[in-house]
Amino acid sequence: MSEPASPTPESDTSWLHMKEPLSMPDILGRTRTLLVGGVALALMLVAGLVGYELSLRQGMTSVRTDAGHRLELFAAAAESMLNRLEHVPATIQLNPEVVGLMGDQADAARRNAVNRYLKQLNGHLGSTAAYVLNERGIVLASSNSGEPGSFVGEDLSFRPYFIEALSGRTGHHFAIGNTSGVPGYYLSSPVRDGNRVVGVAVIKIPLTPIEQAWSLLGVPALIADENQVVILSSLPDWQYNTLIDQPLDKRVELQINQLYNLKSLPRFALSARLAGQDQEALNKGLVVNGSGMPTHVGNDLLVQGLHIQKMNWQLLVFSNLATVRKQAMLVSLLSSATAAFVSLLWLVVNQRRRIITQKLAAKRMLERANAQLEQKVARRTQALSNTNDLLRQEVKERIQAEQTLRAAQDELVQAAKLAVLGQLSTGITHELAQPLGAIRTLSGNTSEFLKRGDLDTVGSNLALINRLADQMGGILQPLKGFARKSPSIPASTDIAQAAHNALLLFASRLRSEGITLVNHCQEGHTLAWCDPNRLEQVIINLVGNALDAMRDAPEKVLTLAAQGTDDGHVRLTVTDTGSGVPPDMLDRLFEPFFTTKPVGIGLGLGLSISRDIVRDFHGELSAHNLPEGGACFTVTLPEKRLDGLPIGPMPLGHTSSLPHSPTLPTP
Numbered sequence: 286m287s288e289p290a291s292p293t294p295e296s297d298t299s300w301l302h303m304k305e306p307l308s309m310p311d312i313l314g315r316t317r318t319l320l321v322g323g324v325a326l327a328l329m330l331v332a333g334l335v336g337y338e339l340s341l342r343q344g345m346t347s348v349r350t351d352a353g354h355r356l357e358l359f360a361a362a363a364e365s366m367l368n369r370l371e372h373v374p375a376t377i378q379l380n381p382e383v384v385g386l387m388g389d390q391a392d393a394a395r396r397n398a399v400n401r402y403l404k405q406l407n408g409h410l411g412s413t414a415a416y417v418l419n420e421r422g423i424v425l426a427s428s429n430s431g432e433p434g435s436f437v438g439e440d441l442s443f444r445p446y447f448i449e450a451l452s453g454r455t456g457h458h459f460a461i462g463n464t465s466g467v468p469g470y471y472l473s474s475p476v477r478d479g480n481r482v483v484g485v486a487v488i489k490i491p492l493t494p495i496e497q498a499w500s501l502l503g504v505p506a507l508i509a510d511e512n513q514v515v516i517l518s519s520l521p522d523w524q525y526n527t528l529i530d531q532p533l534d535k536r537v538e539l540q541i542n543q544l545y546n547l548k549s550l551p552r553f554a555l556s557a558r559l560a561g562q563d564q565e566a567l568n569k570g571l572v573v574n575g576s577g578m579p580t581h582v583g584n585d586l587l588v589q590g591l592h593i594q595k596m597n598w599q600l601l602v603f604s605n606l607a608t609v610r611k612q613a614m615l616v617s618l619l620s621s622a623t624a625a626f627v628s629l630l631w632l633v634v635n636q637r638r639r640i641i642t643q644k645l646a647a648k649r650m651l652e653r654a655n656a657q658l659e660q661k662v663a664r665r666t667q668a669l670s671n672t673n674d675l676l677r678q679e680v681k682e683r684i685q686a687e688q689t690l691r692a693a694q695d696e697l698v699q700a701a702k703l704a705v706l707g708q709l710s711t712g713i714t715h716e717l718a719q720p721l722g723a724i725r726t727l728s729g730n731t732s733e734f735l736k737r738g739d740l741d742t743v744g745s746n747l748a749l750i751n752r753l754a755d756q757m758g759g760i761l762q763p764l765k766g767f768a769r770k771s772p773s774i775p776a777s778t779d780i781a782q783a784a785h786n787a788l789l790l791f792a793s794r795l796r797s798e799g800i801t802l803v804n805h806c807q808e809g810h811t812l813a814w815c816d817p818n819r820l821e822q823v824i825i826n827l828v829g830n831a832l833d834a835m836r837d838a839p840e841k842v843l844t845l846a847a848q849g850t851d852d853g854h855v856r857l858t859v860t861d862t863g864s865g866v867p868p869d870m871l872d873r874l875f876e877p878f879f880t881t882k883p884v885g886i887g888l889g890l891g892l893s894i895s896r897d898i899v900r901d902f903h904g905e906l907s908a909h910n911l912p913e914g915g916a917c918f919t920v921t922l923p924e925k926r927l928d929g930l931p932i933g934p935m936p937l938g939h940t941s942s943l944p945h946s947p948t949l950p951t952p
Contacts, residue, residue, distance in 0.1 A: 325628035329621040336620025337613045344609035348587055349570045352504070352602050356591040359501050363508075364595050366494045367470045370410055371457070374450075374474035377406070377486035383417055386425055387476060387483040399426035400437075413462075413469050413489040417476060420483055422447050434464050443542050446473035450485040457596065459492075459516045461546035468492055468516065470596075492517060504604050505582050511597040512539065514550055520579065526553040528599075529560060554578055555588070564592050567599075572606065583607055724750050775902060778817045780847040780857055781806035787824040788845075794832060798841065805846035806857075813855040813922035815902040820922075823898055823906070826891040827859040827918045834863030834916065849924055854904075857920040865910040874908055 377383055382398045389395065399417065407415040407428035414436065416427035422442025430437045441447055441463070446456030456473035469489040476484035499506060499519040507518040512535070513528040527550045531539070539545065553559075554577040562571060567590030576584055583605035590601045633640060731746040784806045788795075795802055813820070828843065835841040844860040866874060877893040896906040904922040911917055 321628075321632070325625065328624040328628060332624035333617040333621035337617035340613040340616035341609065344612055345570075345572075345587065345606070348604050348606070348609060349589060352502075352570070352587070352589045352604050353568075353591075355502050355504075356589065356600055356602060359498065359506075360591050360593050360600055362498055362501065363495050363600075364593055366498075367490055368457075368595055370412065370488060370490060371455075371472060373406075373410060374472050374486040374488055375455070377403075377415070377417065377474070378476040383426075383476060383486070384478055384483070386417070387419060387478060390419060390425055396426055400428070400430040403428040404430070407488070410488065413467065413491045415486075415488045418442075418447060418485045418487065420451065420485075422451075422485075425484070436464060439464060444471070445542055445544070446471045446487060447485050449473065450475045450487075451482055453482055458544070459510045459596075459598075460542075460544045461548070462489070463543060463546065466546060502602055504602050506600065506602040508593075509599040509601070510544075512544070513599070514539075514545060515553065516598075520582075522579070523553065525549075526551050526556075528553050528556050530556075555586075559588065564590070567591075567601070578603075585610065720754075724754070774816055775814055776817065778813050778815050778820055779808055780811040780813055780820075780855060781808040783817055783820045784824055784845050784847070784857070787821045787828060790825060791828055791832065795843070798832065798836070800832065800835065800841040800843055803842060803844040805844070807847075811847040811849060811855050811857075813857075813902075813904075813924060815899075815904070815922050819898045819901075823895040823920060824857075824859070826895045827920075830891065830918075831859055831861035831863070831916075834865075835861050836863075838863050850921075853924050855922050855924045857922075858917055859920075860911065860915060860917045862915040865914060865916045866908060868910070871908065871910075875906070 380399070380402055382395055382402065386392065386395050386399050403415045403417070403426055407413075414428050416424050416429075416436050418424050418441060422440055422444075424436045424439045424441060427436040429435050444460065445458055446460075449456035450473040453475050456471070458471060459468065460471055461468045469491055471487060471489055473485055473487045475482040476486050495508075495517055502519070505519050507515045507520075507523050509528050510516050512531075515523050515526045515528070518524045525545055525548050530552070531550065539550075540547065555573060559567075559571070559573070567588065570587050570589040573586050573588055574584060578584070578586070582603060585606040587604040587606050588601060589604065590599055592599055727746045727750050731743050731750075734742045734746070784804065785808075788802070788804070794800075828845075831843055835843070838861075840862050842862045845858070846860075847855060847857045849855055875892050875896045877890060892906075899906045899920055899922065902922055904920065906918065906920055908916060908918045
């Protein structure tokens, strides 16, 4: 075994340094550091406390001032709303019919006159009701006489406003209507006959304007009447709560005068905390714990009140102090942060040299980092430029590909047109052969009649030849437009005209296969915004498919219909009585190269191209099977309305058939 290695001088010296005691300068330095830290911490705490207290006081003062202004504004508005009609009850007695009714209460004509007067006065004032009572408190006439819930005949002698007015004073207080159950502010005045009080005049003012004015306060609020009962509140749950414990005699009095319509008067949640507070304290504002209040009201509240002298009401607002305390806490944190900043600044001044050295080192490191960043930015910029070039090239290629695809689609449309013309060439030849034969015969007969001098017959034959030539032109004109290769140009297109041109190509086949044509399309009734030539191609594809589907059907009926829709579109339907489309193939019906026809018949592109054509004009092509058998293809296109044409669905039931070749007369 080898001997254990002896410690090197370096390691031995390091061990000695770790074990040796701290020197006096080190102790003083650490003590100074601890002292500076303690002073800085104490400064932060003191600054935070002072900042919190000052901010809280300022916030509370601001809330008190703002709430005070709002209270005064709201109280003035409420007093103005309710007391603007204060002198109206006293003027009711100026109507001689009112005083006369008090003397002769059985006079029906006078009672009706007073009712009309009160109804007219109530409508002019905008009050809830106006009525007069005799000296026993019975309502003799009212603005709502003859209406459900009329006050006429009611005994209101228990109401305080009646008692006050009967005593010769003006009465005003809150109460809930005994008949209507609607709260209001009542103003009453004595009706005098000379110096004697013979009745009482009353108007009831609605409280809706005050309820609509809660937004002026911006915080939860309530109004308590002289009985310390909440009569109005921005929170419905507070209404008809009592702010104090009502003594027994007061509760009995409230039951007698029925100011609150026999409602139960629960205690207000903060009544115990507000008990015993004088008006001066409420005017300045009280900070109370809002436990038991709704969550949105808050648990830390400033309750501030204002006494409305005129109505003897107490207006209280409840301001949430959570925001103020949060603001004070934020100021406290900022104050502590400022004290910490001052302490740190002092340390920074003492360590300026070290900081300058560190800044210089950091500056050099930053310069190197900036250089590296600039190189990286240059590389990334070059990469982005290359990517942008690739994207531009790709966009260009995609645009070129889209143009190529559209050109290919146009070629396919043209090829489909020519294919249809080729398939229908026999029928077209037959359509033209008969008029040509007739023209040949008529021209020979005309020469013979000309030699005989029979000019009348010659003229008749020439007119018939002219008509046959026009008929041939009518057959060829749609074919010229259909076979022409032209760009798609949307225009106002008559659906019926396009259907007629398409059906001309199938006239011979319809007759030869015994197919009944029912055409509900009427010219001039349905106009669509599309290319007429492309629409004819779509109709030809749909009609051709319908004829193929009915090849072996026992009943062959082809139906076309066009009508407008309520959403500004035109719908064309092509219906057959064939076997329909197999349900499992409906979803694939418009796929390119998919066909339900036997192999070798069709490429499966007709419906796909037709749907693309319709969608180019913001339309749609769809298909479904009919319950009674057969299939229905629907073309939906945007509507083009013209002045004078009806809007909406067109009447159905018009049946038309294709013209047959005329029977030519013999000479």
